[in-house]
Amino acid sequence: MKVLAVNGSPRKNRNTATLLEAALEGATSVGAQTELVHLRDLNGKGCASCFACKLKDGRFVGRCALRDDLSPVLQRAMESDVVILGSPIYLGGVTAAAKAFLERLVFPCLSYDTPDRTCFEGRIATGFVYAMGMPHDRVEAAGYPHLFEENKRYLELLGGPSEYVISADNYQFDDYARYAASNFDEPHKAAVRAERFPQELQAARTMGARLCKQAE
Numbered sequence: 001m002k003v004l005a006v007n008g009s010p011r012k013n014r015n016t017a018t019l020l021e022a023a024l025e026g027a028t029s030v031g032a033q034t035e036l037v038h039l040r041d042l043n044g045k046g047c048a049s050c051f052a053c054k055l056k057d058g059r060f061v062g063r064c065a066l067r068d069d070l071s072p073v074l075q076r077a078m079e080s081d082v083v084i085l086g087s088p089i090y091l092g093g094v095t096a097a098a099k100a101f102l103e104r105l106v107f108p109c110l111s112y113d114t115p116d117r118t119c120f121e122g123r124i125a126t127g128f129v130y131a132m133g134m135p136h137d138r139v140e141a142a143g144y145p146h147l148f149e150e151n152k153r154y155l156e157l158l159g160g161p162s163e164y165v166i167s168a169d170n171y172q173f174d175d176y177a178r179y180a181a182s183n184f185d186e187p188h189k190a191a192v193r194a195e196r197f198p199q200e201l202q203a204a205r206t207m208g209a210r211l212c213k214q215a216e
Contacts, residue, residue: 001032001212004080006073008087008098010040015131015170015197020086022201023129023165026208027082037073039097044070046100053108062119064104074104081215082125083158084208088170089132093147102151109157118157125160125215127207128152129167133184136168136196161214165207167200 005024009016017038024034045068052058052065059065064074077083083105087098094102109120128151134142148164155162171193173179176186 001027001030001082001215002080003027003032003034003082003084003208003212004073004077005034005036005084005086006077006098006101007036007038007040008085008095008101009131010095010097012038012040015167016086016088016129019129019131019165019167019201019204020084022204023084023086023127023208026205026210027212029205030209030212032082032212035076039070039101042069042073044068044073044097044100044104046096047103047107054112060108062108062121064108066104070101070104073101077105078122078124080124082127082208082211083155084127084129084211085155086129086131089130089134089144094130094151102154106154106157110154118159120157120159123159123215125211126155126158126162127211128155128162128164129204129207130164131167131170133170133172134168139166139168161211163207163211165200165203167197169196171197 005020007017007020020036024036027034048066050065052060085098087094109118111117111119152162152164169192171189
């Protein structure tokens with residue numbers, strides 16, 4: 001059982017990365033081999049709309065034709081049983097790095113011919129962890145469930161089940177006093193970090209283990 005986690009955050013040891021590490025702990029607990037990749041270390045681009053993946057009888061049906069640092073990671077993703085993505089929410093969406101990887105991973109599998117919309121012949125279970133500063137009680141009103149469900153539907157083109165974990169009201173700074181961030185209540189953020197973030201980490205662990213079981 002191979003599990004690949006892909007961190008779309010520019011930070012390697014903060015909320016998103018910690019959630020991904022928890023998901024991998026869950027995968028490891030059921031015997032999986034795991035790997036964590038940080039996209040900030042790689043020089044890669046999003047889909048170039050070259051349509052090489054859509055050529056009839058082409059060499060790249062179901063896989064991206066672009067060659068850059070993302071190429072070997074995408075190849076390992078296609079060889080994995082489970083792929084788990086992670087991203088903070090920036091300006092209403094996932095990071096540019098996470099979006100680029102998602103495009104390159106999913107678009108080659110999106111069929112313009114078949115009723116089920118996929119040309120991928122394998123079965124990869126997928127997960128997504130989202131980290132965001134918005135309070136939990138505002139997430140739905142802000143329309144974010146649409147984003148989460150849309151990404152879930154795209155990932156389901158890889159033939160397996162997909163789910164996600166949301167971590168909201170994140171603690172963002174080591175020292176709030178050093179930053180122009182007076183709109184945030186630091187004691188409240190600290191309380192959420194102490195009380196709720198551990199629950200979200202456990203949800204990520206559970207997801208990692210469950211996806212492995214579903215991929216068997």
